[in-house]
Amino acid sequence: MLLIRHLVLALTIATYAATSLATPQASGRTLGVSLYNQLKISSAISELEKEAQSGNVESQYYLGEALRKHNRYMTSEAQHWYEAAANNGNIYAMIQLGRSSHDLCQQMKNCPSSEKSPAEWVEKAKDLTFPKANEGDPESLYLMYEVTLDREWLEKSARAGYPLAQYWMAVGERQGRGYFFIPGKREASVRNWLKLSSEGGYPKAMNDHLEILYEEGNMESVRHWLEVAAETGDQEAVSNYGAYISHTPDKVGYPLDIVKGYALFSLLKELDGNGGVREYAEQKIEKIAKKMTPDQIEKSKTVAKEWKDSHPPLSFFPDKLGN
Structure with a gap:
């Protein structure tokens, strides 16, 4: 059974790797994009500028996003990079330029001029x-x-079969969209969309799917999907996985692995103060360290490096078409 479980896990991860390049969050990943996905906007802007100027179209788009979010409205510089990406065929940039008619700059009456109307x-x-x-x-x-x-x-x-669309179908139905006349059908449909999106590799769907599985008491599936979600680099999943394998607390029945748990929280500290992640990680590290020997703490440094070298960068997976 253990061998079969690991084979299923490996196949799921392989499927994620094969499909994630088709999802908006994973396409064109560069250092600048990775920093953007970690919500390190100031650092991201610096890297994205270099990448955008070298002609990377995805970086041009994300630089527009980063500048707009940093300033909280469409600036001339943000629009310049959106237009650069759009003129290179980036549909996402065209959509954001089309939405600029609702941007805060309209209320401020200082929207930059554009080569095309929204x-x-x-x-x-x-x-x-x-x-x-x-x-x-x-x-x-x-x-x-x-x-x-x-x-x-x-x-x-x-x-x-598009995982992001499957996720938003689940969100919409959970919020009351669609018609379901038979009791329980809505919940079943939401569960199915989240399962399909998870199988397609979308981390946010995995986290929501996990909640349903946990409520159902299906701990074997919870353990499987939490591990798969952590493999994607999703910061929430990595945090939960690190807590549960280090038994701080033991909520889903993982074997104790304090070395790996300590290692994962040491990586989460790299997210700085975004959402209080660093503070939370430091609290967990302090708690886990009380159960460890100096040799185990030293070994965790190697485990952390191996994880970082073999996995995608940690990410909050913000929506590519951000508000």
Whole structure:
């Protein structure tokens, strides 16, 4: 049974690795993008500028995102990089430029001039996306939803297997979208979308799926999916996994592994103060260290390095099309 479980885990992780390049959060990952995903916006801007100037289209888009979020409205510099990415075919940049008509800069009456109006950018995004969507491309179907806000496109994308669309189908149904006349059908549908999205490699869906499994008392599946989620680099999953394997507390029945638990929390400290993660990690490290020998603490440094070298960077997985 143990061998079978590890084979299933390996296959799930391999599936994630194979599909994650097709998801918005994982495409074009660079140091600048990784820093952005860790919410280190100031550090990200510095790296993204170098990458964007070298012609990296994803970095051009994320630099626009980082600058807009840092300033809390669309600045001339942010718009410049969105337009650079859009002119290089980046649909996400076109969508954000199309949404600029609702940006805070409108209220401030200082929106930068643009080579196209927001409506024109939306039309360009639609013109480029629709042909692929019409062929059934899962990501293009999702982008058509983002362009039109027509939920029918979202469902088509989800049914075509796009993990992000499956996650948002679950979120929408949980919030009351859709019609379910038979008691329990809504909950079953939410559970199914989260399961499918998890199998497709989307970490936020895994975390939500885990909550359902935990409430059901299915600890074997909880242990499996928490480990898979931690493998993606999701900071919440890594934190929970580190706590449970170090038995601080023991809530899901993992064998005690204080060396690995200590190692994971030492990595989480690198997220600085984002969301209080560093403070939480330091508290956990102090608690775990009381149960460790000096040799175990030293060994944990090697374990931490091995994890960091063999796994994706830690990430909060912010939405690529951020508000």
